Amino acid sequence: MKKLSLVVLTVSSMFMFGQKTSDYRYISLPAKFTSFKEDFGLGELLAKTLKNKNYIIVPTDKLQWPSEAKDNPCNVLLADIINDSSFLRNKIVVTFKDCNDKEIQSIKGTSNIKEYKEGYQDALKQTYSLISPTKSIDHNQIVTKTVNATEEKITSNNSLVSENNSAQNFSNGKIDLQKIQIDRSQFILANPNSSSPFATFKTTTKNDVFRVKLQNGESTLGYFENGNIVIEIPQTNGEYTKEVFSKK
Known part of the structure; x- marks a missing residue:
């Protein structure tokens, strides 16, 4: 039962959550963007961008997470930057995934600047306007309401x-x-x-x-x-x- x-x-x-990036409060960045040879200042720039959108950046080490995030890791969105460059242009893709590795949002940025660091950073800046500010929704409250609603439904129908x-x-x-x-x-x-x-x-x-x-x-x-x-x-x-x- x-x-x-x-x-x-x-x-x-699953059907209740029409998940969007803005539904989350906490975002975790990887220790390294694996598709790049080096960071090129992208981690710092993305973190600054997200903080300006009122997100809370949590450390890579989960033991240092706030209790709300530590108690329910699904309160945390996982961000990444992927190198999608072509021969002539520097291109990046910013992705946001939930705790089940489901992609919530994917945003592409392109730059005509040929230098790697400046080009990658310029491409990342192109994604800024497409990242919505957080709505600071507490997923624990949503889950609790869902549990209560489900239990009431089961009880009212005699299981x-x-x-x-x-x-x-x-x-x-x-x-x-x-x-x-x-x-x-x-x-x-x-x-x-x-x-x-x-x-x-x-x-x-x-x-x-x-x-x-x-x-x-x-x-x-x-x-x-x-x-x-x-x-x-x-x-x-x-x-x-x-x-x-x-x-x-």
């Missing part, structure tokens, strides 16, 4: 998970999954022994056809067929196999 409740919470949080599980068990012969309806537009297939869903389904404009997000992050399609749930599983050669989950 706790595992499945956590699955519901995870999915609810949402149990209700959906009563006749919603599916299997492909190798793994057993449970269909949990999140709301009218989305449901998940969950493994009771995992805290993340095997697959998340969202409705499309066509009845019984869904956009599917797999546990490994891949996106594909799914649909109902003769009472079964079918997922098109992407293969490395670009083709798809048909995975059929039958109701038990």
Whole structure:
């Protein structure tokens, strides 16, 4: 029950957070920008830029993080600068990723200055206007509200998970999954022994056809067929196999 409740919470949080850079307060910079031979003053310039946008730069050493960041590392955004230069121009890409390595924002900057240090810094300055100031949202408060809302929903429905599980068990012969309806537009297939869903389904404009997000992050399609749930599983050669989950 706790595992499945956590699955519901995870999915609810996933759809609740339309994450943007400005949703974060803390940002961590790497000790070294690995795509550059040297720093070229980029770390100091980016840190100054972010501080001017009211972000708090935390040290590379997590032991020195503020308690709010240390208690929940997902309160911290991870910034990086990537060398994307061409033969004629100095180009950089500033990226921001969350604690799950998901890219939140990517900003490109280009300079006609040929000297490396001046060119890279000029390219970085081009990204300044596209970095939004922080809104200083406390993710702990959001998660707490989500937990409370999920618990209330489960309680008010006399255990949402149990209700959906009563006749919603599916299997492909190798793994057993449970269909949990999140709301009218989305449901998940969950493994009771995992805290993340095997697959998340969202409705499309066509009845019984869904956009599917797999546990490994891949996106594909799914649909109902003769009472079964079918997922098109992407293969490395670009083709798809048909995975059929039958109701038990």
